[in-house]
Amino acid sequence: MVEACGEMPLYALTFLKAEERARITAAPVALKKGEMLFQRGEAAEGVFFLEKGKLAILQETGFNERTQVVALLDPGASVGEGGALGDSVRAATVIAVEDSLLYCLDRESLAALGEHDPQLLIRILRRLLYASNVRLQKSSERLALIL
Numbered sequence: 001m002v003e004a005c006g007e008m009p010l011y012a013l014t015f016l017k018a019e020e021r022a023r024i025t026a027a028p029v030a031l032k033k034g035e036m037l038f039q040r041g042e043a044a045e046g047v048f049f050l051e052k053g054k055l056a057i058l059q060e061t062g063f064n065e066r067t068q069v070v071a072l073l074d075p076g077a078s079v080g081e082g083g084a085l086g087d088s089v090r091a092a093t094v095i096a097v098e099d100s101l102l103y104c105l106d107r108e109s110l111a112a113l114g115e116h117d118p119q120l121l122i123r124i125l126r127r128l129l130y131a132s133n134v135r136l137q138k139s140s141e142r143l144a145l146i147l
Contacts, residue, residue, distance in 0.1 A: 011075050012049035012103050015127050020120050024113070026103035031096035037079070042090045044083035046106035047128060050075050053100025058093040071135065072097065081128045084110055 013021050029048065031037060037048065037055065050073055057071040057079070070092070073079055082088040084107065105124070113121040 012051040023117060025109050026105050029102045029104055031100045033096055033099050035096050037094040038090045039093045040090050044080060044088045044090050046083040046104045047081050048079045048102040048104050050077045051101040054097040056095050056097045078128055078131050081132050084128060
């Protein structure tokens, strides 16, 4: 499904300073167009940052087992923010719309940051919270237009 490759992120974590990025251990993940990053209901073990490519977030519609693309993510976006939390599962399915490269910060790496560099962890978590807030606002706006 996913294949490891490459070096440390450049674009995916631009909200961090170069020296902060150098202190992060993130596993690289390459996806070919059409490959799934994760599926709704799977255990969430980390958060991903998109370095290059494009991802689609799919949600079930509840009608004849169909799914709907609810968001397209470009480089610099995070996905699977719930993976930073304990005992969570994936809320959506994510597939690559283009060949893509991502970096994964797993919960173990995030916990290590909390012990050794709490200020860096706070910067990352603030960014994840911001991204989640923006997505929630956009979803609310779309829902208001439908209703």
